[in-house]
Amino acid sequence: MEKLISKYFIPGKTSFLADYLADGGYKAARTVFEKYQPKDVVDLVKQSNLRGLGGAGFPCGMKWSFVPQNTGRPVYLVVNADEGEPGTFKDKYIMYHTPHLLIEGIIITAYANNVHKAYIYIRGEYVEPYEKLKKAVEEAYAKGFLGKNIFGKGYDLELVIHRGAGAYICGEETGLLESLEGKKGFPRLKPPFPAVVGLFGCPTVINNVETLSYVPFIVNRGAEWFAKLGSDKNGGLRLFSVSGHVKKPGVYELPLGVSLREIIYEHAGGIREDRKLKAVVPGGLSAAIFTADEIDVGMDFDQLRNKGTMAGSGGVIVMDETTCMVKALLATMRFFAHESCGQCSPCREGTGWVHRILERIAKGGGRGKDIETLLDICSFMGGTTICALADGAAMPLRSYPTKFREEFEYHVREGKCDLDLVRHSEREARRIFI
């Protein structure tokens, strides 16, 4: 399998300008300035079936075609590098190992959408990736690839790196815009969508780091080639972040549509100590989980949606047979309770309530109707809020007690985990899990 982005992922190494140019870097950016009209680039990306790889999976070229031109206002490009979906760490690798690939993708995207000012919003905790990216942006300015009259083609493009300050919700695109404007990261009501009213009230293109990093490959090698790498309507490869109870956690670049079984057993080396698989989060913490017998599924946006979950950010979290599902859900819901911005009542109250119930069950204080209450809270959290955080909390919240009903009931009834015996002896023997 040919590697595209991940060929740059050499431990400890960053491909700065000299290396990147030697590898044919910035050829795609020159090509679009010399051979294409902006609209041609949008069409190319549409034909490539490139999807939004931040989580929503929206067709990238179509998103670009929604941006109104000639409104008399500038169009902005905002790159979402606020990688925060638990289980996801791929954008960090891109910015650390190959920041110029991202910058080249930004230049091409800016040209396609008539953008002259772009922002990269990187999460505040990513200090090293920020430093690599900052150096690369300085190199690109010095070389005339950013700034005035870039590549000598009479086109201006400013690029500003903006650091976040620790809030998951700022990865939601309108929360991100609010944050970039210097406010609390409260998501905005939609419509209007950012394509029409975005940053500083102007039309705005927002894309994820990984999405834009595939754009130079599409320009260099063609839309048809890219589309064929993936599955139906899901073009290309993507970076799967694999973590949890696998032998080889890490980032694996594989075709959209690859089977989950192949990711876990062939690429990530299988389950640690060859234990049995119990459950998998297929697409970041907000995705509904799969049980061990549901992993023969194609990992693309459409196939996973048809299975009642989502491809999301490509974060695969693997849980083996020693995992207590009540405690796994507790760790999950504690996250959402902590990160709910508090703007909408169903999310603010719902996530906190669920967290408290699960904590009580985990500590042995479960009550008769707890499971029903959890499922009931799901039904009022989904689809009732401004942004998708509550939906993202409701998906796992529904799937854990539904798919592991007996285990949850046992925990509520007996006040303890039916794994306690296993867990006790294992704790003596080795470093352990929840």
Add this chain to the structure above:
Amino acid sequence: MKADALVAKYETKRASILEVLRLLQEHYGHITLEMEEAVAQYLELPAINVREVMTFYSLFYSEPKAKTRFHVCRTLTCALLGGEEMVKHLQEKLGIKAGQKTADGKFSIETVECLGACEIAPMMQLNDKEYIGPLTKEKIDALIK
């Protein structure tokens, strides 16, 4: 002045607030109420707009911070691989709870949510900078010495 250069990068003064606060924090260690008011004046904002940013985001310090800060992740992957044990070990070693600072101001422990490094779980961020993982009790002991 450094802050002017930060403001100049953005379309509005207000948009530079995270960068201006970060600059202050890098210099002074933490941000006092007086500093918040000065930032409000500088950016021509009501002081409440600075306060709400200070309290909304987790990376700003309103109190003097410890010299060595352990931010240990507790989200799912880290929890699956022993993150909680690492927090417990730190607490026992330092004699404080998560969220506290030692009396001599040398160490503090915080539990944090996913830092985007699940491939090295269980992990933590040291002093708001370096990522360390996979954590073991031995690694933690070496950091405390």
